[in-house]
Amino acid sequence: MSDQLLEVQNLKVVLPTRKGRLTAVDDVSFCLAAGEVLGLVGESGAGKSLTGSAIIGLLEPPLYIEEGRIFLEGERIDRLPYEALRRIRGKRIGSIFQDPLTSLNPLYSVGRQLVQTITTHIDISRAEAKVRAVQLLKDVGIPAAAERIGHHPHQFSGGMRQRVVIALALCTNPRLIIADEPTTALDVSIQAQIIGLLKRLCREHNTAVMLITHDMGVIAETADRVAVMYAGRLVEMGPVRDVIMNPNHPYTVGLMNSIPSIAKNVEWLTQIDGAMPRLKDIPKGCSFNPRCPKAFGRCREQEPLLIEVVPSHAAACWLHSKEAVRV
Amino acid sequence: MSETPLVRAVGLTRYFDVSPPLLNRVLERKPKMFVKAVEEVDFNIYQGETFALVGESGCGKTTVARMLVGLERPTDGIIEFDGHNIGSLKTRAQLRPYRRRMQMIFQDPFASLNPRWRVMDIVAEPMRAYGTTRGRRRVREEVFRLLRQVGLSEYDSYAYPHEFSGGQRQRIAIARALSTRPEFVVCDEPTSALDVSVQAQILNLMKRLQQEMGLSYLLITHDLAVVHHLATHVGVMYLGRLCEMAASKSVFSNPRHPYTKLLLETLPDISMDRRERAPMAGEVPNPMNPPPGCVFHPRCPLAADVCTREIPRQVMVDNATIACHAVAAGWDEKK
Numbered sequence: 001m002s003d004q005l006l007e008v009q010n011l012k013v014v015l016p017t018r019k020g021r022l023t024a025v026d027d028v029s030f031c032l033a034a035g036e037v038l039g040l041v042g043e044s045g046a047g048k049s050l051t052g053s054a055i056i057g058l059l060e061p062p063l064y065i066e067e068g069r070i071f072l073e074g075e076r077i078d079r080l081p082y083e084a085l086r087r088i089r090g091k092r093i094g095s096i097f098q099d100p101l102t103s104l105n106p107l108y109s110v111g112r113q114l115v116q117t118i119t120t121h122i123d124i125s126r127a128e129a130k131v132r133a134v135q136l137l138k139d140v141g142i143p144a145a146a147e148r149i150g151h152h153p154h155q156f157s158g159g160m161r162q163r164v165v166i167a168l169a170l171c172t173n174p175r176l177i178i179a180d181e182p183t184t185a186l187d188v189s190i191q192a193q194i195i196g197l198l199k200r201l202c203r204e205h206n207t208a209v210m211l212i213t214h215d216m217g218v219i220a221e222t223a224d225r226v227a228v229m230y231a232g233r234l235v236e237m238g239p240v241r242d243v244i245m246n247p248n249h250p251y252t253v254g255l256m257n258s259i260p261s262i263a264k265n266v267e268w269l270t271q272i273d274g275a276m277p278r279l280k281d282i283p284k285g286c287s288f289n290p291r292c293p294k295a296f297g298r299c300r301e302q303e304p305l306l307i308e309v310v311p312s313h314a315a316a317c318w319l320h321s322k323e324a325v326r327v
Numbered sequence: 328m329s330e331t332p333l334v335r336a337v338g339l340t341r342y343f344d345v346s347p348p349l350l351n352r353v354l355e356r357k358p359k360m361f362v363k364a365v366e367e368v369d370f371n372i373y374q375g376e377t378f379a380l381v382g383e384s385g386c387g388k389t390t391v392a393r394m395l396v397g398l399e400r401p402t403d404g405i406i407e408f409d410g411h412n413i414g415s416l417k418t419r420a421q422l423r424p425y426r427r428r429m430q431m432i433f434q435d436p437f438a439s440l441n442p443r444w445r446v447m448d449i450v451a452e453p454m455r456a457y458g459t460t461r462g463r464r465r466v467r468e469e470v471f472r473l474l475r476q477v478g479l480s481e482y483d484s485y486a487y488p489h490e491f492s493g494g495q496r497q498r499i500a501i502a503r504a505l506s507t508r509p510e511f512v513v514c515d516e517p518t519s520a521l522d523v524s525v526q527a528q529i530l531n532l533m534k535r536l537q538q539e540m541g542l543s544y545l546l547i548t549h550d551l552a553v554v555h556h557l558a559t560h561v562g563v564m565y566l567g568r569l570c571e572m573a574a575s576k577s578v579f580s581n582p583r584h585p586y587t588k589l590l591l592e593t594l595p596d597i598s599m600d601r602r603e604r605a606p607m608a609g610e611v612p613n614p615m616n617p618p619p620g621c622v623f624h625p626r627c628p629l630a631a632d633v634c635t636r637e638i639p640r641q642v643m644v645d646n647a648t649i650a651c652h653a654v655a656a657g658w659d660e661k662k
Contacts, residue, residue: 043522043523043524043525044522157610159610160610187383187384187549187611188383188549188551188590188593188594189383189589189590189593189606189607189610189611190383190610191593191595192593192594192595192606192607193606193607193608195595195606196606214522214523215595216523216597217594217595217596217597218595220595220596220597220598221595221596244597254524255523255524256597258523258524258526258527259523259527259552259597260526260527260530260550260552260553260555260556261552261555261596261597261598262551262552262555262579262591262594262596263596263597263598266556268531268534269527269530269531269556270527271524271527271528271531272524272527272528273528275492275493275494275495275524275525276522276524
């Protein structure tokens with residue numbers, strides 16, 4: 001497994017409360033190869049963003065990692081001291097967040113933010129860093145980059161700001177980018193530009209991307225593999241085409257059918273009744289069983305494991321395994 | 328479709344004054360400044376129809392909705408509701424009989440329900456305000472009936488909004504909107520704040536209620552897939568103007584305006600065809616300083632000289648109303 005860029009093993013994130021500890025991310029394991037785009041989808045509260053934050057060590061206390069191991073290029077990074085982790089963030093893992101206005105410092109010019117990030121992580125002079133910053137802004141498609149570098153974030157539009165954030169994430173040539181809802185705050189016509197840009201740059205730099213989003217359309221256009229999360233657990237993972245065309249988990253099936261699409265003409269959308277359970281009342285057994293049209297006795301008793309249904313396409317559902325038992 | 332439309336907008340225009348304060352204007356000789364949020368928008372909504380206004384943020388679609396229900400006064404133009412011009416009505420008392428017949432569903436069900444009221448009071452408030460149902464018991468029974476109609480239970484009427492999930496809250500907002508038995512419901516991004524599996528529930532509910540009660544909807548959204556699913560007629564807005572208006576089927580199968588074409592082209596979807604899309608270049612210009620001529624010309628692949636000078640008129644092409652020089656002159660087919 002040493003050829004994997006990122007490896008997450010049995011990650012469990014816990015939120016301690018006065019009424020007990022709630023498991024926000026439960027037993028999540030996945031790998032990411034160099035240059036690969038992994039889409040992490042799920043509804044709000046499914047734990048997809050927390051998984052991302054856990055990897056870069058930015059969980060907000062009191063949330064903490066209770067179990068599990070995270071490896072970046074074979075090196076364990078989940079137990080590193082703060083300073084060592086800070087060297088990894090920004091240098092080897094870049095991140096892009098949903099709202100470009102809050103991820104940029106409003107008081108500094110974008111050039112200063114870029115130069116600062118570059119000189120912090122790479123041993124080059126400020127002048128060299130500035131040349132590099134201008135080139136980066138050009139790469140992300142900002143017109144008149146040499147003049148724009150002195151501008152402050154408020155002087156950019158939403159789409160341009162997100163381009164600056166992408167430039168910031170890429171400025172140290174990281175091996176991995178964690179993009180948490182990078183296009184959700186943008187308009188559709190801008191969204192397509194940003195997705196195209198992210199795809200092109202990551203292909204050019206051979207950067208792996210973990211793309212966290214709730215938008216199946218974005219995943220379908222961008223990702224190589226997709227992992228579906230529900231109530232803190234991975235319920236299905238596989239190549240994007242297989243998961244979208246032949247979903248194996250009833251939740252993914254319901255999710256795919258409930259998305260209105262201009263490619264299909266249906267009178268009624270298939271709906272999944274109910275809503276995702278809150279953390280404090282995740283049901284026993286499979287967490288999806290109260291909403292599942294195919295649930296049977298075992299689903300209410302035992303939690304299914306994520307097992308391969310067809311090679312490289314796994315689902316956590318008792319429909320696909322009569323034998324596997326949680327140990 | 329020959330009967331009079333339920334809602335008719337003619338030349339609907341709204342400018343917002345964003346001038347600097349008077350003293351600054353005098354001292355610094357700054358001119359008055361206006362944002363042209365909506366300019367000369369015409370459309371008809373017939374009974375039982377769903378008319379969708381789509382466009383990117385800042386294109387003026389919400390301003391149109393607010394003018395229709397009387398929350399905003401038009402700078403110019405006519406709004407007719409059931410044959411009466413309501414755009415010129417001045418006082419709340421004059422608007423009152425029409426307001427009962429139109430209701431609104433908002434985007435954020437966390438902000439649109441009073442957190443300190445029980446669901447019973449929230450749903451009953453419009454009935455009390457307009458006196459459509461009188462008497463404590465009759466009101467209570469009507470609230471129960473409405474909650475059942477939107478898929479909640481009677482017991483939910485004693486709970487507070489925070490006890491419900493986003494989808495359930497949106498159901499409460501819908502029950503409230505239906506409580507005065509309106510004919511026309513304005514839905515401003517009704518599912519944008521919801522997750523996809525819940526969005527499907529709400530869209531199905533809205534469709535079922537429309538069939539049961541003969542409602543007419545004005546649907547405001549930026550999500551073309553939702554429009555495709557729900558709307559019978561579509562108006563595409565760009566920078567305050569309608570650029571294309573037609574039956575939903577024809578917009579999706581045969582878009583004519585270059586902006587509509589590009590919007591549909593760039594839409595990420597789950598069809599998995601993985602074609603390389605050509606994203607639309609550029610961004611929406613600042614509405615305070617819109618480009619001259621056709622507002623879309625800086626981003627338009629068909630833009631010609633005339634587009635930079637003249638504002639395109641609306642023309643009828645195959646039952647679609649299009650505001651584009653290229654379509655009007657027929658040179659869009661050649662390129």
